[in-house]
Amino acid sequence: MTGSLAGRVAVTVAGWAFALMLFFPIGWMVLTSFKSETAAIVPSLAFAPTTESYGEVQSRAYYLAFALNSVLISLGGTLLSLAFAVPAAYAMAFHPTARTRGTLLWMLSTKMLPSVGVLVPIYLLFRDLGLLDTRTGLVVVYGLMNLPIVVWMLFTFFKEVPNDILEAGRMDGARTGAEVWHLLLPLALPGIASTGLLSVILCWNEAFWSLNLTSSAAAPLTTFIASFSSPQGLFFAKLSAASTVAVAPILVFGWLSQRQLVRGLTFGAVK
Amino acid sequence: MATLSLRGIRKAYGATEIIKGVDLDIADREFTVFVGPSGCGKSTLLRMIAGLEEITAGDLLIDGRRVNDVGPADRGLAMVFQSYALYPHMTVRENMGFALKLARAPREERDRKVAEASRILQLDPYLDRRPKELSGGQRQRVAIGRAIVRHPKVFLFDEPLSNLDAALRGQMRVELARLHRELDATMIYVTHDQVEAMTMADRIVVLQAGRVEQVGSPLDLYHHPANLFVASFIGSPRMNLLPGTVASAGSSGLTVALPGGGEVAVPVDASRLSAGQAVTLGIRPEALRPDPEGGIAGEVGHVERLGGLTLVHVAIPGGPTAIMQVEGTDPSRPGEPIRMSARGEASHAFDAAGIAVPRSLQHPLAA
Numbered sequence: 001m002t003g004s005l006a007g008r009v010a011v012t013v014a015g016w017a018f019a020l021m022l023f024f025p026i027g028w029m030v031l032t033s034f035k036s037e038t039a040a041i042v043p044s045l046a047f048a049p050t051t052e053s054y055g056e057v058q059s060r061a062y063y064l065a066f067a068l069n070s071v072l073i074s075l076g077g078t079l080l081s082l083a084f085a086v087p088a089a090y091a092m093a094f095h096p097t098a099r100t101r102g103t104l105l106w107m108l109s110t111k112m113l114p115s116v117g118v119l120v121p122i123y124l125l126f127r128d129l130g131l132l133d134t135r136t137g138l139v140v141v142y143g144l145m146n147l148p149i150v151v152w153m154l155f156t157f158f159k160e161v162p163n164d165i166l167e168a169g170r171m172d173g174a175r176t177g178a179e180v181w182h183l184l185l186p187l188a189l190p191g192i193a194s195t196g197l198l199s200v201i202l203c204w205n206e207a208f209w210s211l212n213l214t215s216s217a218a219a220p221l222t223t224f225i226a227s228f229s230s231p232q233g234l235f236f237a238k239l240s241a242a243s244t245v246a247v248a249p250i251l252v253f254g255w256l257s258q259r260q261l262v263r264g265l266t267f268g269a270v271k
Numbered sequence: 272m273a274t275l276s277l278r279g280i281r282k283a284y285g286a287t288e289i290i291k292g293v294d295l296d297i298a299d300r301e302f303t304v305f306v307g308p309s310g311c312g313k314s315t316l317l318r319m320i321a322g323l324e325e326i327t328a329g330d331l332l333i334d335g336r337r338v339n340d341v342g343p344a345d346r347g348l349a350m351v352f353q354s355y356a357l358y359p360h361m362t363v364r365e366n367m368g369f370a371l372k373l374a375r376a377p378r379e380e381r382d383r384k385v386a387e388a389s390r391i392l393q394l395d396p397y398l399d400r401r402p403k404e405l406s407g408g409q410r411q412r413v414a415i416g417r418a419i420v421r422h423p424k425v426f427l428f429d430e431p432l433s434n435l436d437a438a439l440r441g442q443m444r445v446e447l448a449r450l451h452r453e454l455d456a457t458m459i460y461v462t463h464d465q466v467e468a469m470t471m472a473d474r475i476v477v478l479q480a481g482r483v484e485q486v487g488s489p490l491d492l493y494h495h496p497a498n499l500f501v502a503s504f505i506g507s508p509r510m511n512l513l514p515g516t517v518a519s520a521g522s523s524g525l526t527v528a529l530p531g532g533g534e535v536a537v538p539v540d541a542s543r544l545s546a547g548q549a550v551t552l553g554i555r556p557e558a559l560r561p562d563p564e565g566g567i568a569g570e571v572g573h574v575e576r577l578g579g580l581t582l583v584h585v586a587i588p589g590g591p592t593a594i595m596q597v598e599g600t601d602p603s604r605p606g607e608p609i610r611m612s613a614r615g616e617a618s619h620a621f622d623a624a625g626i627a628v629p630r631s632l633q634h635p636l637a638a
Contacts (some may be wrong), residue, residue: 162354162356164352164354164356165356165357165358165359167323167343167350167352167356168350168352168356168357168358168417169358169369170322170323170342170343170344171321171323171343171344171348171349171350171427172344172349172369172370172373172417172421173344173345173370173373173374173421174344174373175342175344178373182369182373183358186360187359187360
């Protein structure tokens with residue numbers, strides 16, 4: 001790093017400033033959730049803390065039902081995309097062809113399509129298949145939505161597994177299935193874990209599809225938050241309280257797994 | 272227990288041909304070494320035998336059965352990799368037993384075979400360790416143990432000693448040769464190190480640029496190299512190669528005139544050569560000796576004294592620097608003029624195309 005004291009101080013200050021900037025909206029949201037509805041309109045740090053908004057939120061909607069949907073859909077979507085991505089990434093990492101690079105880029109390019117562009121066809125498909133407001137429906141959409149990034153990340157992690165080891169397995173009599181199950185998966189487990197973590201977080205925070213494809217039975221926490229941005233007016237304290245309880249689990253989850261996550265998010269950058 | 276036949280084996284990546292047609296038969300229980308400079312295709316050839324690389328053209332037969340389209344898992348071969356390629360998440364015991372586990376061998380059989388391999392390789396104290404807790408030599412032995420446990424038809428070794436230090440390499444060479452006797456198995460061994468090839472092989476296959484240059488026993492290659500490439504590749508220090516012209520040639524011998532004056536007689540059947548043709552004279556370093564009456568004149572350059580041996584580098588006018596290997600300590604000093612003679616029976620001649628002129632007499636030990 002920079003050698004001079006002044007340089008290090010500058011970098012530290014800049015780092016903290018940036019981190020505070022990123023944290024501010026979340027911090028402000030948490031603060032607001034403890035204000036009364038009248039105090040919430042005034043941007044002030046001086047207020048009498050109250051948990052009345054939380055009580056209100058809990059009485060108006062059954063938080064645990066939404067939370068359970070979020071958990072099930074996030075895990076389901078992640079498992080679904082891993083189930084497709086592991087074979088895909090294995091094939092691309094260890095048996096590449098001239099088109100592998102192009103295929104990877106094409107997969108990523110699908111993420112550039114605005115989701116709203118396919119809303120109508122997907123909505124109609126869901127309606128005809130009876131998948132509207134079902135967890136299964138959201139699991140399928142989330143699994144497919146994250147598939148490109150999951151394939152990319154697994155591809156990068158698989159590339160780090162020495163080919164020699166897999167070849168040794170083949171010489172030992174392992175066919176493709178045994179090779180993946182006994183050698184590749186255990187060796188790439190840290191990478192698969194961080195990929196899975198990122199996928200869970202992306203699913204948890206997804207709002208567009210959940211708002212459009214669910215209403216109550218399969219609605220996850222993003223729908224729960226949205227239900228408090230109500231037409232009766234702006235109730236900042238209640239909205240903040242709802243948002244706080246919605247993001248709290250994933251924040252804790254992210255905190256606990258941050259070492260894995262950092263590795264996952266900087267994939268490819270640090271080998 | 273297996274024989275192996277390669278029939279016109281070729282390998283190409285796109286338009287680049289790496290292996291340009293190899294025909295070879297490997298007998299049961301033979302220790303065959305593929306040797307050649309890096310990039311000669313020896314590892315590719317081994318990987319094609321293993322099934323890890325596709326064969327572009329030609330046939331590969333194991334025990335007479337064509338196996339081109341049989342996957343590596345089903346060829347019944349075992350391979351020891353240069354990087355060892357141990358399974359890092361398994362203990363030594365699990366590493367060695369993995370193949371049997373995949374083959375669904377009963378637990379007792381697996382344990383017995385692992386124990387047997389571990390005894391042969393002296394790995395007993397390490398069975399419950401993971402590869403990262405082992406030294407290089409121990410890892411190497413585990414990799415060999417993994418191969419032994421399977422009782423494969425053929426053992427394949429891909430430069431297995433190149434990551435070890437010199438002392439350990441010497442020790443493992445002896446150990447592998449002992450293992451070959453003990454297991455009585457067919458082995459194919461790839462190396463770029465001609466010392467490993469010479470010391471371990473029953474038969475050496477010298478490869479260059481995807482072609483077989485010569486196949487033969489170590490002493491056959493040493494005493495009867497087929498061409499300039501083999502002559503200079505086998506033997507350390509390298510054979511001295513001096514340009515010259517034919518002074519006289521006949522079926523009973525050849526006399527080569529050197530540019531600096533002087534003549535050397537070589538016992539080869541030179542009936543196809545005639546006086547005045549350019550030839551290359553090849554003389555092993557140990558066949559040169561100081562001789563005031565000798566036909567080869569030069570000036571002493573560098574002198575390497577190894578104690579038991581002295582290597583005298585001699586600059587030959589009109590030719591390259593030759594190395595003379597003398598027993599004991601030689602008194603030569605840099606800058607001195609020197610005359611040398613060559614033992615005829617250790618001298619070779621190569622025609623303008625680099626092909627060896629056939630020797631009149633077969634070396635007694637060269638099969």
